[in-house]
Amino acid sequence: MTSIGFIGLGIMGSPMAAHLVDAGHQVTGYDVSAEAVQRLAASGGRGAARVAEAVAGADVVITMLPNHPHVEEVVLGDGGVLANADSGTLLIDMSTIRPETSIAVAEAAAERGIRVLDAPVSGGEAGAKQASLSIMVGGEEADFASARPLFEVVGRTIAHVGPHGAGQVVKAANQLLVGGIYGLVGEAIVLMEASGVDAKTGLDVLAGGLAANRILDLKRETMVAREFTPGFRIDLHHKDMGIALAAARAADVSLPLTGLVAQLVAAGRAMGYGSLDHSALLKVTEQLSGRPTP
Structure with a gap:
């Protein structure tokens, strides 16, 4: 069992988080929508009232957010992921954002001893619900190997495509x-x-x-x-x-x-x-x- 903080429980993130719960992982989720958090709790996960609560003590943090300003706020901002995650935590950003933002996040995280993968997905809502997403991953090979069992819960085609930003x-x-x-x-x-x-x-x-x-x-x-x-x-x-x-x-x-x-x-x-x-x-x-x- 892995302790996962999942931030972004929208049309894609909600079914993905539910699959991770079904696979036996401890998932604590946060979203600006209280209803989305309640859905995760109803499926067996845990709800969080803020980002810091979802991140605290997590082995892995997954973000699934609409655009780069949201990622920057959630990851780099006060009360965000980097301010609250333990050294050694693996941050997997599965949002679709600019490559340069993924690189900047990885550089900032490295200063705090936090590992990062950019892992955007393809397959849409249907792929998220069916756990059949294609996942393209940028970052270190060793971190990709560590994260692969989690990717296999939500995706079908999974590939390490290069360094930070390559997934994007x-x-x-x-x-x-x-x-x-x-x-x-x-x-x-x-x-x-x-x-x-x-x-x-x-x-x-x-x-x-x-x-x-x-x-x-x-x-x-x-x-x-x-x-x-x-x-x-x-x-x-x-x-x-x-x-x-x-x-x-x-x-x-x-x-x-x-x-x-x-x-x-x-x-x-x-x-x-x-x-x-x-x-x-x-x-x-x-x-x-x-x-x-x-």
Whole structure:
């Protein structure tokens, strides 16, 4: 049994923390939502009233937060993780944030004898609930080996991809691919329907050929049906595309298609679709084409 402080019990963090409880670990969780803390307690975990309480005495601290300012506040701020964790604690940040923030957190933590991994995930709410997440991990190899049994509780594809910040770079690459594929699937639907072709039948054929991909497998039916219940919101994908573009600038590379995808996602947000699933990029293409959603 490992003593875990889990900070961030939202749409992803809540099921992840519950899986760790089910695996026999002692999980003490904190979230700004009292309801989320109560859910963890109801599933067999322990609730905390503040970050310091969740961190105190923990062998491992896991953070799952929306963006880099939240990570900076929770980890580096007064009353935060570094101020309350014991030397030797392993901090695993599973948020999707800027690589430079992950590096800064690791450097600050090292001064206090705290080990750090950046371990963003892919798979959305469904992957969190099914414990089938893909986890891309940056940091020291030895720390990755120590954390692997915990990763295996919540994920299926787990890889150490490099030093501190590398996990975030791989996640940025994941998000630019996901956004691009959603955009193209949306365009394929618009093209087929505007040409009098049944889009469901067309996508079924495409899913069996070279165009096959995970998004077609999981989302083609809900996209054709215009069901956009969020598993991962356009608002969050907008944030992630900003991370991808910033990473490209830092690496001094040109990613022209990524720039186009980022603008498509930004358009979706500007059109009022930010709270919808990122598959709602279909609606953006429809609106640009003058074809309102059926």
